[in-house]
Amino acid sequence: VLSCSCLPDLREDDNPPCTAENQQAIERQCNVLKSDKFKECHSLVNPDDFIEICIYDMCQYDGMKSALCDIVQVYVDTCKNHGITIKWRNSTFCPLPCPSRSHYKDCVSPCPSTCSDIFASSLCEKTEECTEGCECDDNYVLSNGNCVPLSSCGCRDDDNNYYSVSSLWKKSLTSK
Numbered sequence: 001v002l003s004c005s006c007l008p009d010l011r012e013d014d015n016p017p018c019t020a021e022n023q024q025a026i027e028r029q030c031n032v033l034k035s036d037k038f039k040e041c042h043s044l045v046n047p048d049d050f051i052e053i054c055i056y057d058m059c060q061y062d063g064m065k066s067a068l069c070d071i072v073q074v075y076v077d078t079c080k081n082h083g084i085t086i087k088w089r090n091s092t093f094c095p096l097p098c099p100s101r102s103h104y105k106d107c108v109s110p111c112p113s114t115c116s117d118i119f120a121s122s123l124c125e126k127t128e129e130c131t132e133g134c135e136c137d138d139n140y141v142l143s144n145g146n147c148v149p150l151s152s153c154g155c156r157d158d159d160n161n162y163y164s165v166s167s168l169w170k171k172s173l174t175s176k
Contacts, residue, residue: 018059019025029068030054033075038090041079047130050075098134103145107132115143115153116162 010175017141018026033054035046041047054071061067087106089096096104110125110131111124118141136147143153154163 003154012032018055022063023055023059025057026058026063027051030058030071032068032093033072034122038075038079038086041075041082041084041086044082045078047074047075067095095130096134099145101140102134102136104132106132108135112136112139115141115148118150118153 030051033051034042034147036046050071054068057067057071058064071087079086088094089106090105091104097106109121109124109128110129111120112135113119113121136142139150140147141150141153142148156162
């Protein structure tokens with residue numbers, strides 16, 4: 001006869017390390033997932049587990065807002081996997097930091113306009129799904145990961161080769 005006995009669980013308690021006062025404030029913040037903004041997804045993705053993780057993480061990291069934003073992002077991504085897109089960020093709630101000369105949009109083209117292809121986003125949007133992210137301001141396009149004025153972009157020759165402004169300057173100086 002084989003007999004097994006269980007050892008007592010000596011691990012630390014799984015309760016989040018919060019003061020009663022902190023925990024109430026944190027629970028209010030995490031319960032944003034139960035708000036109307038996320039309601040469309042509740043029948044497909046229960047927010048309770050996400051709220052529990054949110055409370056634990058925020059308590060663990062002393063109310064750090066990025067813990068809240070990370071959990072909300074995971075919930076929204078899970079909803080998206082079930083076919084539901086939720087627009088949830090704004091300038092005061094979990095804003096996405098954008099580089100200079102750009103701004104956050106909840107729906108940007110996955111193919112942004114660049115110096116070497118200024119029409120990329122208009123051609124891409126017809127076939128690709130948009131995603132949240134940063135978009136260059138008007139009259140700016142991406143060049144090496146930065147938004148630069150359209151006027152500082154180079155040009156293409158008859159063979160569709162792209163030349164940056166700096167390479168054009170070098171050519172004009174060396175050809176004289």
